[in-house]
Structure formats: structure tokens, C-alpha cells
Amino acid sequence: MFTSYLNNPSLPRGIRNNNPGNLVRSANAWIGKIPYEQSLDSRFEQFTQLRYGLRALMRDIYNDYSRKGKKTVTEIISEFAPNFENNTTAYISTVIKMIGSNIIGELTQEKMIALSKAIILVENGSAYAKYISDKDYNDAIAILGIPLKKKVVH
Secondary structure (H helix, E strand, O other): OOOOOOOOOOOOHHHHOOOOOOOEOOOOOOOOEOOHHHOOOOOEOOEOOHHHHHHHHHHHHHHHHHHOOOOEHHHHHHHHOOOOOOOHHHHHHHHHHHHOOOEOOOOOHHHHHHHHHHHHHHHHOHHHHHOOOHHHHHHHHHOOOOOOOOOOOO
16 A cells, blocks of 8 residues: 545645645656646646656656766755746755764665655655655665665774
8 A cells, every 4th residue: 555645635735736846747757747738736746646747856856967967965955946936045954963964975775765864854844754755765765776785884
């Protein structure tokens, strides 16, 4: 069973859209994306299940990291949350505080989940954590389609 909060009006917008990263509508053919003509949100993507929205956020982070060469939180968040609609400086500061560094380093599964959690906190507020479980993040990693290493503990 996979999590879905679709169109639950009592939840933050990103959660009720199953899009906790609040990805803006785009031409991307995201897996699990609800077609625009069926979507109840005119600005942000909606997904059929939470894992698909988490996957889309993770793919967005990965594309910035691997294809665009963005290796710091500052570089990724400056594009993800531009100044014209966010307090980007505060956003960056919160993410850095949560992951412990501006430098991303190797993008492991654990680092991807940590970055996702930090972005989701800023996008949805601290109450988000009760809606998204470790299983949800792992469900998204399982369908990500990107070979991220697991952190090796010595």
C-alpha cells in the first residue's frame, strides 16, 4: 500500500498534492503525474501517490547535481526556490543547517533523503514529518531509476 493525500483540504498544499517539494507545473512527463485537465491545482504538479511526488523532487535534485554540476546547497536552492517567490537566503540557511554543510559531496541515498527532507520542511512546515515516513522516502528511492550508493559505514 502506497501513501496518498490527494486533495485532502486540511493538509498543506504540497502534501495534499502528493508533491511535497511543491514542484511547479512543467512539461516534464513525471511518472504518476496527474494530467492538467484532471488536476485541481492550477500552479503546482499533482501526483497520484506521494512516492511519485517524492521521486520527482529527487529527480530534480539529481538533475541539478549531475547534469548541471550544482554541488552546493546554495546552487541547488537558488534555482529551486528563486528570490522572486521565496526568501532564498533563509531557505538555503535552513537546508544547510539540516544537512550539516553547504557542500553536498557524494550524492548517496542518505544525502538525497536528507536534502529532500530539508526542502520539504521549508515548503510545508515542520508538521510535514507526520505525513511522510521513512517508508515513503524508500518507496521513492526504489523507483528513482538512478544508481545512488548507500552510505558505507566503516
